[in-house]
Amino acid sequence: MASEGGGEAKPMAEAEELVGNNPSQRNWKGIIIALLVILIVCSLIVTAVILLTPDSHINTNPKFMFDDLFDDSWKAQGVSLKWISGDEFVYRNGSDAVVKFKATDNSSTVIIKNDTFSDIDASRYRISADLQYALLIYNVNKRYRHSFAAKYSIFNVNTKRASVELKPDSSMREATLQLAIFGPRDHQIAFVYKNNIYYKNSYATEPVQLTFEGQEGVVFNGIPDWVYEEEILQSHEAMWFSPNGTHICFATFNDSAVQDVAIPDYSVEGSYYAIRKIKYPKPGSTNPTVKISVINTNNPSRVLNLEPPADIKAQRDYYFSSVVWATDNKVAVTWLNRRQNLSIICICNAVTGSCSENYRQTSTAWLRPHIKPMFAADGSKYFIQLPYSQGNRGKFPHIAVIRADWNGYPFVQSEAGGVNKVQEFLTSGPWEVTKILAFDQMTNTVYFLSTEVRARSRHLYSVSMGSAQDRTCLSCGLYPNCTFYDATFSKNQKWYTLHCLGPAVPRVTLHSTTDEIGRKVVTLESNGVLRKRVSATQWPTYRYRDYTIDGNTYWAEMILPPDFSEDSKYPVLLDVYGGPGTQKVQETYRANWATYLASTEGVIVVSFDGRGSGYQGDKVLYELHEKFGTVEVRDQIFVAKELAKIDYIDETRIGIWGWSYGGYVTTMVAGEGDGVFKCAAAVAPVVDWRLYDSVYAERYMGDPHHPKNSRAYDAANAYSGHRIKEFSKLEGNFLVIHGTADDNVHFQNTALLNKALVENDIDYRVQFYTDRAHNLQGQKTKRHLYRLLSSYFRVCFEEPKKEGDDE
CATH class of the missing domain: 1.10.287 (Helix Hairpins)
Incomplete structure (x- = not known):
C-alpha cells in the first residue's frame, strides 16, 4: 500500500x-x-x-497440552541421595552416574559411570558402607506397590567391573532375588531368595542361609506379605541391621490361614487364562501371624524371638508397626492390637532376647499409622509424635521426649493417653509436626517439619531441648514461592539437603546447620531448564478459599485457567480423594491432568479437604471414626454448592472424579442424587468396605462382625438398594473405570456395582483395562485413560446450544 x-x-x-x-x-x-x-x-x-500488532495483554505463549502429560521433561528432577558420613553423600546425577559429594569442600567424585548401568540395563543400585562395592539391579519385575523381584550384580567400585551375580549358591548360574541390602559394616550383604534370608559377611564369602521355613506366597522372611507392605510398613523390607552390623532383626509373616484372592491373567499364551492368587485378609477374616526375631551374624545358628508384651499377646491377633535399633544391642519394637487403638513400644536386648515395655498409648478411635521413634545416638531417649492437647482445638501431633531407660526418672504426665510418662513436649500449638528428621546430641537440637505456617505448607524447623517452644524456622522465606519442603540430614546432623517441592518449580540445595539460618552452600538441582519452560508456558494460577463447617475452617484449592476472567463462566471439575488423614490441597509443583484441564480445556479444577482429612488435628481427623461415606461425602457436595454461587462458575456444568478412595467418594456422591453434579467418573472405586483389606478397613470401621460396626459397613455401601436408584438422576453421566488385575481394590468392586446398576435399569458407562493393576500402569494405558476422561468431561461440559444457533 x-x-x-x-x-x-x-x-x-x-x-x-x-x-x-x-x-x-x-x-x-x-x-x-x-x-x-x-x-x-x-x-x-x-x-x-x-x-x-499483538495485543500486549494477550498471552501468546503455548499452553500445557495433552501430549505434555506424557513428556517426562515436565517432571521436576529431584536428588535421591544417601548420607554415608558426617559430610558425604552419594546420589545419581542427571547423567545417571553415581557421584560422591563432599559437603565440606563441595567436591564431587564419580564412583559409577553412567554406561555401567546401560551395559547390563540396570535401573537401580545400592552402595556399600565402605563404598567399595555396589549392587546393580536389573531385570526388575514389579510385584506390588513397593516390592519387586530382580537380579543383582555385584560391582567392584575400584576395578570398575560387574562380574559376580548375587545368588544363594555359587554353583547356580543366576538367581532372581526378592530383596538385597548392604549392612552398615564394610560390604556385608543380606538378601532374600524364595522367602528365606541369606547373609554374606563380605564380597568374597559364601552366603549363609539364616531362615528355612520360607514358602513362596505363604511364609515370608525378611520381606512383608501383601497387607503389611501396603498398609503397615509401606516398604518391601522387613529386616534391619543393627548400627554396627552385628545383628539382624527380621520379621516372619505366616499367611497359611489367610484366604486367597484370585486375580485373572489374560496375557498368558494358549486358550485358557491363568489365575494368580494373593493372600489378602478382608475385614473380620483371619489375618497373617507375625513374629519378630534377631540373629547374631557371627553366630547365625542362634535365633532369638522377641515376644510381644502380655497385653498384646493375650489378644492373639496383633500387628507390629515398626522396628528401630536404639543401640548396637538394643532394638525397639512397636506392637499394635488388631483394632489399632492400643500400641506398646518394647525395648529388647538383642543378646538375651528379653524385652520390657517402655511406652503405651491408647486411643478412643485409632492410633495414627506409620509413627515410629527416633533415638538419640546414645540410645538414652527417643523422640516421637504424640497427640498434645491444644484446648478446645483438640489434640495435635507434637514432639514428645521419652526416656528409653526410665527407672527413677522424674517424668511429667503424658498428654497422649499413655500409661508411661513423657519427659517433655518440645512443640505445642494448633498445628502438626509431620516428620521428625534428626537429633543433634552435641547441641541438643531436634529438626522437624511442620504445618505451623498453614496446613497446606511444610517448613523445616529446629528446636532445642531445655528451651521447648523456642523454635526456629529454617526455610521460611528462603526462596520465592517455595513453601512446601522436605529435608535429609547427614550422620552428624551438621549438614542437610533442603528439597523445595513447590509451588514453584522444585529445587534441591545443601545447607549447614552451623552457618547462619538458611545460608545456601550449593545448589544440587535447580531444574533451570524446566523453570524457563514453565515461565514460557501459559500456566494455570492457584486460588484458595476457606469454608467453615461446624466451627472449623477447611480449604479449597482452585486451579484457574491462565486467561481466567471473572467476567466469564467456567465449568468446574471437583478432584476428590477424601480418605482419613489424607490431603489433596498442598502447595506443591504439579504438571498433571488438572494442569492440562485448566490450561487447555478452560476447566476450573477444585480440590477440597473436608472433615476426616489430615494435618488439621485429631478433632478433624476422627470425624470419620466408624463413619465412612458420611461427612467426607457431604462436604464435597457442600463445597460444590458453594462454588455454584460464584459468578464466574457455571452451576449447570459441575463434575466430580476420584481414584481409589476418591472413586468411592465419587460413587457415593453419585448415589446421593443431590443434583449439583452433572457428571461423575470413578476410577478403581471401593464400593463395599467388606471387600477391602482388614488392616485399613478395621482401623477406621472396626470388626464388621460386631453389630454396631456391621451397621456402619452397611451404611457405607456405595451400591445399596436405596442409594443405587439415585444414580438415575445423572442421566447416564456416570463413568466407572477399573483394571482387571487390581491387587489393591479388586475388580470385584466394579463388577458388583455394574451388576447393581444393570439390575436397576440405570444407564452408565464402564471402561476396564485388561491385566492392569491399581495404578493403571503403562504409558499407553495412561494415555488412553486420560484421553477417555478428557473426552468424557469435554462432552459433559459442552454448553447447550441457544435457540437460533446454527445447526
Missing part, C-alpha cells in the same frame, strides 16, 4: 504547479477524489497495523 501512495503523489504535485499559473483551470473534482483516495489508503494502513 505504501508504493501505491507514492505513485499518486508525483502527478498531483505537477498538476498543482500548472494549476497555480492558471487558476481558472483548477480541477476541484479531481482534488477531492485524490484526497479521498489518500484517506482511504491511510485508514487501511492504520487498520492493518492495528490488526497485525
